[in-house]
Amino acid sequence: MTQLESPIRHAVITPDISVTELIDQMSGCAFGAGRLAEAVDIYTAMLNERECTRFFGLAGAMVPAGMRNIISHLIREGHIDVLVTTGANMVHDVIEALGLHHYKGSDLVDDIELKHNQVNRIYDVFLPEEHFTDLEDFLQSTYSQLSDQTISIRELLTHIGSHLEDKDSILKSAYDANIPIYCPALQDSIIGLQAFLFKQNAKLVVDAFADMKEFMDICYNATRTGALMVGGGVPKNYILQSMLITPNDFDYAIQLTTDRPDPGGLSGATLEEAQSWGKVGERARSMTIYGDATITLPLLVAATISRIGEMR
Amino acid sequence: MTQLESPIRHAVITPDISVTELIDQMSGCAFGAGRLAEAVDIYTAMLNERECTRFFGLAGAMVPAGMRNIISHLIREGHIDVLVTTGANMVHDVIEALGLHHYKGSDLVDDIELKHNQVNRIYDVFLPEEHFTDLEDFLQSTYSQLSDQTISIRELLTHIGSHLEDKDSILKSAYDANIPIYCPALQDSIIGLQAFLFKQNAKLVVDAFADMKEFMDICYNATRTGALMVGGGVPKNYILQSMLITPNDFDYAIQLTTDRPDPGGLSGATLEEAQSWGKVGERARSMTIYGDATITLPLLVAATISRIGEMR
């Protein structure tokens, strides 16, 4: 523990340095820089291990912020085997897939004035309220093919993905790649609100627990497992809790978060704490990166895919 | 805006000061103290307004931390009309209701050693793994009465509450008081994992969208509305999004959170941002208190019930 073997190597920055070289420089540093470099090592090992089943947890408003293509490209490149996310990220993915945009805005604004202009705000992103009309038309049209069925949430999302054309869409990419998307709180989104409205006049039952069997089967059958979790919330917990009823535990775990452990919530819980539950393995390689994931996720992905040399 | 009318009054602390008197002292202060005092004013007005429908959002590990009785007493006193929470809080409520305990522990521990001792950790709370056996027996027994039905998540939680005896239980108190508990991501908890296991040999369909109609009816029919949200996550978003498809918006809104706006997620979003969406009204009284809710919730509740003079 107290061995003094690796001196801090101070980062040297040169013009035109690549992200991979920057991470190499950070690998001799401490604090967040050192942790990020270590996370790149872990993510590289995780993607390089062929038999590893890779889970990706996506919380936070990552799609409105511009992280959509990173996720969809990771899916298309085969780096995500299971995606667990929030309804909101899927809502915003569909909006973009319909050719509608989110806009760069500001957080220093008069929100009442925005409302009067029918602009919704997500921190410094602006979204015209009229986009929701197109979204709702699309969803109702899509749902109309589903009457008189009992399906799972995963099946509902696969169905939506099958109706999209946009190759950069997360839902479409997952559909094309046959990758399941789980979204335990789908009700908690406009996709859910529209499903409720559809159900007023149609018989559609979305069974909340229906997709847990296939999710658990994936976990149960996996030889080796790894999880990259962006934010906490339901996606993080849902991925980790899978190990409570299977004999496995995660061999790799990385979380990118702004939450700290001290308020006690699961979102900010350390990956060490997850070891006490048997969710993360005793010999797992794990790392937490504190900070805004719109900065740390692109860095992590850029350095990792450069190392494994294959993303296009 | 730039009028200088209210000088800062420096807080004076006296021995044996009551919480209400302390909040009065804080009302002349700025930063968190001033915001907390303002939140007490808002919560007092919200509880005093008879026609106001009061929503309570409960995220975070509040039950393991010791906040359970505060919630159940608020329900029993009639201060909560609708509770939206996480599966985890309900899991830990049932554990306590079965006479099992959470224990004071430490966050400075060896989690591998904890695991070997079959103790699960939630920050500085310890939970013996064997408690889950009793919990699972209880849940399976409770579920066994539900075969061959299609029910909503709210109905499932009401059913569980009806089987508990503990007056301090949130589920039992809600059952007794006929207060609905919504939990959109119930799958994301041991209650959900056990429902999945039960479904392996039984026909139970829990319709993910089934309880949205009654939830929306409550929102639609409310004359006046208020929300107190502890933490963010699904409970916060689910409460606020209800206003997107009703003509109403919240008249009162208070959030106790450790999340900041800058990472862009909904959990840390300001209540002003919610105004741009029409979730919180233009003339609403709203306040965000930053900090650990195990400190700020008891303070808020203690001062408010002292003012309205009725909690027992």
Add this chain to the structure above:
Amino acid sequence: MTQLESPIRHAVITPDISVTELIDQMSGCAFGAGRLAEAVDIYTAMLNERECTRFFGLAGAMVPAGMRNIISHLIREGHIDVLVTTGANMVHDVIEALGLHHYKGSDLVDDIELKHNQVNRIYDVFLPEEHFTDLEDFLQSTYSQLSDQTISIRELLTHIGSHLEDKDSILKSAYDANIPIYCPALQDSIIGLQAFLFKQNAKLVVDAFADMKEFMDICYNATRTGALMVGGGVPKNYILQSMLITPNDFDYAIQLTTDRPDPGGLSGATLEEAQSWGKVGERARSMTIYGDATITLPLLVAATISRIGEMR
């Protein structure tokens, strides 16, 4: 470590509950509530131990926020033996002592408009720029008695305190009680800027290191020591580093902070880390409370002085 001896006792809140009773309820809880209750135990023990020399570190904009009387009363009651603070807190203490006010404002404002109205903002506190004219007149008048001397920063602050009349002033209370105030970065304040302007036409030398001897003598001669630190910054480090060149270490240490350990700075460093340096003793009682000190300091002080039963 993994003994399960103390079940979580869920807090029960009753109308008209006192702060001390609330802390008693929190003592059975976890997370921030449990930590706060433990800090009250430690602070009570620290104030009750007669031979204990009590250090108080005051960073952050605590005086503008309304915490001034709490500090000055602690001094007058004999609960602070050494105060280490920032220049800014002393600047705002003098402003109030001159009968000038800080005002409750808002953080949601147009700062350019504020500037045009000659109002300076400190988060949600407003300060009229004209107050600085009175402050500067007072300081120049006070400094004029100090020409041709070499004095220490502590002596300069004592001198300023001797010219104030306001019993609620921190500087005046410290002067009356013969309590030293150390402020290593006094240049970093308007008191410093005015000293610089005074020096343009006068010979006044304030020796940066002159008061370290008396400070170190206090540390060296102390039998037992305790530190309550509000915020980090220079006050925290200056208090703790004293133990690097004395054979002592702190027997009690409490910090109220919003900084976390992970960015690596001293402000957020744990008190355990301070043990590796020998600043905090191996058997010390120590506690960190995360959160806004305008909430946690009044709570801590109210409960502690109620227990020791003596503050007036």
Add this chain to the structure above:
Amino acid sequence: MTQLESPIRHAVITPDISVTELIDQMSGCAFGAGRLAEAVDIYTAMLNERECTRFFGLAGAMVPAGMRNIISHLIREGHIDVLVTTGANMVHDVIEALGLHHYKGSDLVDDIELKHNQVNRIYDVFLPEEHFTDLEDFLQSTYSQLSDQTISIRELLTHIGSHLEDKDSILKSAYDANIPIYCPALQDSIIGLQAFLFKQNAKLVVDAFADMKEFMDICYNATRTGALMVGGGVPKNYILQSMLITPNDFDYAIQLTTDRPDPGGLSGATLEEAQSWGKVGERARSMTIYGDATITLPLLVAATISRIGEMR
């Protein structure tokens, strides 16, 4: 304000992407990514403007973490005209300059055991206590040439820098480049503790206010000004307060911080708040990046020097 002109462009990550290209991708994104890209624009403009006087504020444990060469190279390249920092960063700069190392360690350790092994911890950096013996010998030897003088803190640091050989040293680089280093709280460091010990037997007066004239002259004479501030604390405030007594205000301002505005302290105060004081100009370009500066500083510097194409 509510114009919707710039759609979010989702970041596309390719293998071997350079840091500059990554920042270009981030420039179409929101949240932290968008803010970082904007900060690169601002820092590029600030470094490209010939008549701009550039201030650099350095707080936090940036030298122990491995950021030393970035700072010293910025000085050598002419990108820093005035450095304001903490005593601790200078202490650790001297330790490295003496050929001694900081070591990569861990934050998950037993600090009592570390103490028994005479290893001091700075989050996940380990520092052998014996290094301080060499440091103290060096400082006492250096101070011995200064007896019977009254000098400023800046002069003391220049003197120390003149005795170092290491080109990567911040103190040495500043000495070679004739760049002043200001450190208002030098007492609050081991350099200060050793100066106090030296003074026990020697006449050395370090005038706390002596270097404010040259600092203010720089501010007063500057045509255009820019500030890059890493962390808050004394360096941030000292840089910004300079504008209170000069007719200027900052034309460029960037802060990299983990502090938020809501606790009210200066460290987390927004740059908009600084406009109300006239510290940052009405038409200034300014940006705050929230996050660990060991990640954001290398990114900011790498992209900026690539754009201006000159750092070696």
